[in-house]
Amino acid sequence: MGEQMTEVYLNGKFVGDVENSSSFVKNIIDERRKGKLTSNLNVFHDEKNNEVLLESSKGRVRRPLIVVKEGKALLTEKHVEQLEKNEIGWSDLIQHGIIEFLDASEEENALVSFNEEELTPEHTHLELSPLDIMGLATSLVPYxxxxxxxxxxxxxxxxxxxxxxxxxxxxxxxxxxxxxxxxxxxxxxxxxxxxxxxxxxxxxxxxxxxxxxxxxxxxxxxxxxxxxxxxxxxxxxSTYYRPALAEELRYSGGLIDEVSIPDKDVRGYKSEKDYRYLEGDGIIYPEAKVNEGDVVIGKTSPPRFLSSLDEYNLTSNTRRESSVSLRHGEKGVVDFVMITENSEGNKLVQVRMRDERIPExxxxxxxxxxxxxxxxxxxxxxxxxxxxxxxxxxxxxxxxxxxxxxxxxxxxxxxxxxxxxxxxxxxxxxxxxxxxxxxxxxxxxxxxxxxxxxxxxxxxxxxxxxxxxxxxxxxxxxxLKHMVANKIHSRARGPIQLLTRQPTEGRAKEGGLRLGEMEKDTFVAHGTSLLLKERFDSDRTVVPVCESCGFAGFHDHYKNRAFCPVCGENVEINDIEISYAFKLLIDEMKSLCIYPKMILENKY
Amino acid sequence: MDKLFKEYNEKLPANIITSLKEKMPKNISSANVKKIFELTLKEYETSKVEAGECVGLVAAESIGEPSTQMTLNTFHFAGVSEMNITTGLPRIIEILDARKKISTPMMEIYLKPPYSKGKDIKKIAQSIKETTLKDMTKEFLINIAELSIEVVLDPKSTKEFGVTDTVVSKTLQKSIKGYSIRKSGDNKITLKAKGKDVSLNEIYKTKEKIKGVYLKGIKGITQVLPIKRENEFMIITAGTNLKDILKLDKVDQTRTITNDIFEIYNVFGIEAARQSIIGEVYKVIENQGLNVDIRHIMLVADTMSVTGMIRGISRYGVVSGKASVLARASFETPLKHIIEASLTGEIDNLSSVVENVMLNQPVPVGTGLPGLITKVK
Missing domain, CATH: 2.40.270.10 (DNA-directed RNA polymerase, subunit 2, domain 6)
Structure with missing residues (x-):
């Protein structure tokens, strides 16, 4: 039996066997350096598994290295001089086999020297520069x-x-x-x-x-x-730039948004003061100093539901106010106003605000x-x-x-x-x-x-x-771009969510800061029971509860007395303070045909 | 003086009294002794937990917070046969969940003298270890032509374990059916299928089966490691079988333990299991270099064992025993609890913390516990 044959794979497919694998690999590399084989080809000689893997497919990460022969880099002073004079270029170096690209697997066979001084006859390649091991941003760090x-x-x-x-x-x-x-x-x-x-x-x-x-x-x-x-x-x-934009959207029925100063009878009209910077076309003028709440682009939209109810509607103009105004806590100077059309042909208004940020x-x-x-x-x-x-x-x-x-x-x-x-x-x-x-x-x-x-x-x-x-x-x-002006946030009173009546979440919505599960535990552990109740009072509601059926009733303001929808008027109804979230839970149970009866009794 | 001791016997715990006795100066007037007792009693009373103190939550936080710092370590024995034991958070979770099958069962077997001085320690250890046929066999051969299995025993290990080939063939005869078993030479046993049409597949299955035939030692003990701890020889094992180990007369029954809480519960009862929970949890926490007061762990162990059975801190254990529907529903699987409660018409008396937080009522803990009644004129 002779020497064991080595299997050769090209792009993952078996193509044949070779007898002398090392000379085969050496040949391929030589031919590639001479420019006879494509420079995209990489060879990996896996001696452990007795395989030669050839790769020319796309999507491999490769990096350039200077070829070293007998302990000497092929890139010489002469080349550098020629490069400086623009006589030769990068591609020439690759064509002449002075610099070649290795992929991850061929790197396994290479011994790369970090510095030219450290070259030994065993080395096969030399880094272009020791800086090569780092990326662009990292190279900007001195020393x-x-x-x-x-x-x-x-x-x-x-x-x-x-x-x-x-x-x-x-x-x-x-x-x-x-x-x-x-x-x-x-x-x-x-x-x-x-x-x-x-x-x-x-x-x-x-x-x-x-x-x-x-x-x-x-x-x-x-x-x-x-x-x-x-x-x-x-x-x-530094200067902080933030644009505001408004688009004249088209709706079904030929209705369209309109950029203009809203009329006073528009639904959701703010106040005259908020529109004071707008010019005749409904857009703010450049260099206007704006503060939170000020309208930058005045806009109105058609009514939301165009239904038969229109006939009975008393107010003829039901257009909605949909202006773009400055958010809570924002300020600045209008820097640039632009009016164009977007790809759908709608009128597009962009206003750029600028705000000088002095370190604080x-x-x-x-x-x-x-x-x-x-x-x-x-x-x-x-x-x-x-x-x-x-x-x-x-x-x-x-x-x-x-x-x-x-x-x-x-x-x-x-x-x-x-x-x-x-x-x-x-x-x-x-x-x-x-x-x-x-x-x-x-x-x-x-x-x-x-x-x-x-x-x-x-x-x-x-x-x-x-x-x-x-x-x-x-x-x-x-x-750095993280500035307190963009992050500062606090709240005492503010907006609440429609469904749960709990405070909204997040700075953008002027939200509350959640007292979470673990924070709650600290109150309980301290035994400060009433303080804990006060903290969780954000969604408290008073519900009149019927003593006989245990359902929530309601208060009849005309007669000024409580009323139970199930048992009527002649029952005892008492006001109970609970969280709105619990009222929701009870309502949800009712919708599932579960009867959550509230039994009232005196606590003491 | 003895009269005084007797008087305070009921008011103070026994270990305080004994330590007082030890530290009491020799010639002391009985008036001073009384003073000492009074002060001690006062100190003792003030250090008691106040009514309305939220002990459960404090215990949970006191164990929970350091747990976040624990590493997912397994502890290795640097021994001949490497053993590792789950410690850290996984182990604590395992204990508190009251898992029936723990991941690394382990025993610490103490021995009676003279064995605790090192006599025959290796031999004892070896005899405890569960040995199967596989452990003392050189090879298993299948003869396809004759439909038989030939077991070649390793003379070295048979000698080590003290088992003869005759014993092996007898055990095999007992546990394997449908084969004629005979000794076919020195340290060789042949099993021949009795039936004619036995498939090769079946023979192969039997071969795998006889590998696990139990020969000697104590079932469940998979590894043994004799070690010396504080001038005493003892055996650490992987795998537990408390009941059978305690039957051995070389074993010191008073100190030998297992880390399997359910085994302790079955052998010694609930009080021992409670103690074992405390010990095991405390061991882990101590091992990690953390500092948790043992009373927090004791409280947890108490809640796990009050019913006389071991219940885990899980939705099947302690939580399922809560009185409040809302409290149970707010833990895990809310639908299940709400449906059950609506079917049976459960009443929630709002007597604990979670329900009252949900309803935005003062929680019955600390300042929320006492009620004030004023006379309205």
Missing amino acids: GNFNQSTRLNAGSKNQKQALGFYAANFAVRMDMDVNLLNTPQMPIVQSIIHEISDYHKHPSGQNVVIAIMSYEGYNMEDAIIINKSSIERGMGR IGDKFTSRHGQKGVIGLILPQTDMPFSASGIVPDILFSPHGIPSRMTISHLIEMMAGKMGCLAGRTIDGTTFNSENETEVRKELLSLGFKENGEETMYNGKSGKIFKAKIFIGNMYYLK
Whole structure:
């Protein structure tokens, strides 16, 4: 018996056997690199199962790698020069077998070197760049190789939520719910990806002076303290855009919505004051300062049920009010008004509101290292600590955020940012390929600062020197899209649901905050029985209950006496306070032909 | 002084009295003793639970909250034969649900001296373990031509278990019908089908069946592990059979236990089962490094065993025993309870918490419990 034959599969189908599998695989790879076989083909030699799997189907994830032969990368300085001169392109490199794409299975046979320096004769491939292991957003984290992976994750996730300059044509766009940072900047500490991705065209943060210190406890638990004067100078200001739209819908019977100032006899007419900003065409004018409840687009709709009842109807005009107005708690300035037609040919009115958002307590900020936090205090510059040279930080960051999270890159960025700021240049902080930290320290020293980035600082309130040296530097800070103005919510009284008479749910509906099952248990456990009752009083109703049949009766206001629909007037009927939800339950049982009889008795 | 002790015997629990006795100074005036007793009694009375205190809910919260922090651990024995035991939340759920079949039944067998000092410990352990034919057989052969099964015993293990081939063939004769069984050589037993038209399938089935023929040991004990705990040798087993284990005279009947609560209930009765529930739950909680007052667990165990039977905290157990229809319906399967109640005409007296929350009435707990009556002039 000779050598065992190896089975070959192409795209999952058996195509034949080969005798010498390794030379077969080698041949295919060579032919592919020569360009004789399609570059889409991948081979996987499964030695364990004695199989060769060829794949050329679509839908596989593949990544480019530099081919290595005898411990030397095929991509040489010459190629790079040619690339720079635009003499050759990416496709040429692939055609010549210098760079090839591997899929997940062929990767199993490859030994990929991370760096060119680490190449050995055993290696088959070389990463294009060590940065290749990370995605776009993650590559934007400077000095990322000094971090724990979870922090890199958090850092890149936070960057996606940062406010910035999302599109240059924002002025003519009608985006829902967008934010623009008013004065975005490029970071001082960058990575090469910032350059590659044209980050200067859509930056999303600002360079700030940050000191790592506590201040009267207002930055504990990840909060940050912000310099009030910095905000007044424009730091972290953004604009929030939200459009309102109204469409003239067509109904059966040739009826149509109408954009106009509603007449006073329209059903559901608000008040004259609410319509005061509307112009003759029923649409608000640009630059109008609107507040909650103000109508932005006036609109009326035809009556809902067009029935025979019309003849008996006394009011001739039964059109309904269906204007678009500002929701509870919203304010802004009308930015842009547009009147068009939609695809069905209906008149479409869009109004974009703008609202300047000045940082306030509770707004969320982050650095690029997963060190997010909300503003805990806005402190006047006069009370902020200052350095010997008179520098006042914009942000005070709590030192407790550092040890457990081990975001060393955060610290290095501060130092590198400080150095870059003083030297007037940007710093390359590309992960795995950054400017050396010790060099940065040296340069900082040569600029007349302590090489560890610490400075003598003074208490802003007393003017006394701090015993400890404070680590202070510059870094890139991002304002995140979560702002309190969009989330703040409270309720004392408000709307209730029609069916259950319980408070509505959710901020948009001005809803209540539910006292849930477990919260209820705490009241019971404390024995505060009457307090618990009071809490659950939101849907209480008084029901007149008939003593003889146990059904709910009703109160006859004409005769001013209670009445039982079953037993009539001459029975004893007593008012009982129960929750409306229970009344509903009883009604539902009745509809199921269950007789839920309420037996009344004196409690004491 | 003895008179005083007798006087307070009824007012104070026994263990307080005994600890008082121990700590009482030698020469002390009887007036001072009386003072001590009075103070103790006062302290004892104030530390009692107030009337109207919602003990059940507090117990539920006190056990429930730490349970959320429990890990789904199984506990491993680093022994020759690896055993693992469900602990953590799954085990607590298992106990409180009063499952009849628990996932890892286990026994802790204490031995009488001299065996507790390590005498014959391995032998005893081996003799307890349930042994089947499979455990001492080298191979099972099926002879298709003769429609027979040949069992080849492993001489090593037969010696270890102390079973001879004659014993094996006798047991087989007792438990397998329709086959002629004979010894066909050293450590070989042949089973030949008696009938002519026996299908091969049937023979195969018999082969599988005789693998499980019980030979020796105690039924239900699948694994044994002799260990040394605090200078004493004992045996931990997987699988339980309390009744049969207690019959062995080498076993210390006073301390040997199982973690199967129903077995304890059947052998020792409800009081022991209650104690076992407390012990088992407390063991899990302690194991997780959590701290729950034992009285909460005792309350749960009490509610599980008041009826004289073990009822789980489930819709078939404790909840089904609730008086209020609304309370039962608000737990699980509401339709079932409402239909039943409407058919039998049940009356809900609104005497407990859940019903009153539903109706928005003050719950009869704490401040909602006492009623005030004023004379109206």
